[in-house]
Amino acid sequence: MEFENYMSKDYYQTLGVDKSATKDEIKKAFRKLAHEYHPDKKGGNETKFKELNEAYSVLSDDSKRSQYDTFGSGNMGGSQSGGFGGGQGFDGFDFSGFQGGFQQGNGVEFDLGDIFGEFFGGGRRRAPRGRDISVDITLSFEESIFGVQRTIILNKVSVCDTCGGSGAKRGSVQNTCSTCNGKGKIQEMRRSIIGSFSTTKVCETCHGFGKVPKEKCETCNGRGTLKRNKDIKAAIPAGIEDGQVLSMRGQGEAVTGGTSGDLYIKVHVEQHNLFSKEGNNLVMDLHVKLSDALLGVRTDIKTLDGTITLTIPEGVNFFEVLRVKGKGVPYTHGKRGDLLARIIIDMPKKMSKEAKKAVEELRTRGI
Secondary structure, X not given: OOHHHHHHOOHHHHHOOOOOOOHHXXXXXXXXXXXXXXXXXXXXXXXXXXXXXXXXXXXXXXXXHHHHXXXXXXXXXXXXXXXXXOOOOOOOOOOHHHOOOEEOOOOOEEOHHHHHHHHHOOOEOOOOEOOOEEEEEEEOHHHHHHOEEEEEEEEEEXXXXXXXXXXXXXXXXXXXXXXXXXXXXXXXXXXXXXXXXXXXXXXXXXXOOOEEEOOEOOOOOOOOEEEEEEEEEEEEOOOOOOOOEEEEOXXXXXXXXXXXXXXXXXXXXXXXXXXXXXXXXXXXXXXXXXXXXXXXXXXXXXXXXXXXXXXXXXXXXXXXXXXXXXXXXXXXXXXXOOEEEEEEEEOOOOOOHHHHHHHHHHHHOOO
């Protein structure tokens, strides 16, 4: 990542939040956008997804966010002069040729993305995090109304059940890691264009555990993770909307020495041939004959709970709504919305002579 671009980016704008946004607001905004642009998702955008990750990695960390607010946001607009406290800055210095790192005459190699990531992170690297997973599921209308338990089968990188992620054979002796001397992290002195500084990173030998097994787990060959099918039970809540996304924390892919990613479930709801959903209410069109509308009638109607008998009052009007309480969408503490039956009066296209005579008689009576 180029330093000039890093300093000129507005991470708050990238996530669509104000500079005063709380950590929860930042996290919520990131999750929403990350699901929308995830490269594994149809219509995703890998470049945009990387930008979102970059912004979130800075704004979600108090130390990084403080340094960014000090050194970054004050330099929006292209000028980096004074970005490090009034020094000479980097005006006029072109970093575009050094994306993949560069080497000075003294043999010291630099990678700008690595250097500035460590610098703004206070010399610390965050623990690795597994990849997020996005899936789509389809529910019937009834399942969306009452909720349902779904089992989702994923082929993903998971923690090894045999060793529990340690990578060690059962009963194997755990030796102190010789690379980090059991600390789980190592310090390095780095030299860069802004001077020398010390960095701390997770030990790649023991993945931060500080111990290495004398004998590796035979199932995962010491990796602590392996790719396999896993059944994940997802409780779909009652009243879920079409297009709504559910998140299951830690149900994404696992990574050795770090935390698992999240699982995002996008729900698609099939249309019903009779009912539609409006908030906590169910709405249906109820067709009645003209004579029944004039005289009133008791009729059986189907609901999602079964058949019930509904009384249609005499003289009911077009589009008048009859309410059946407690037959709508469950929402909280056993409460449910209502069923709303919208009256559609079916007018006869043809009438017999007797019917016409009866209607004419009604007309003479002013009806």
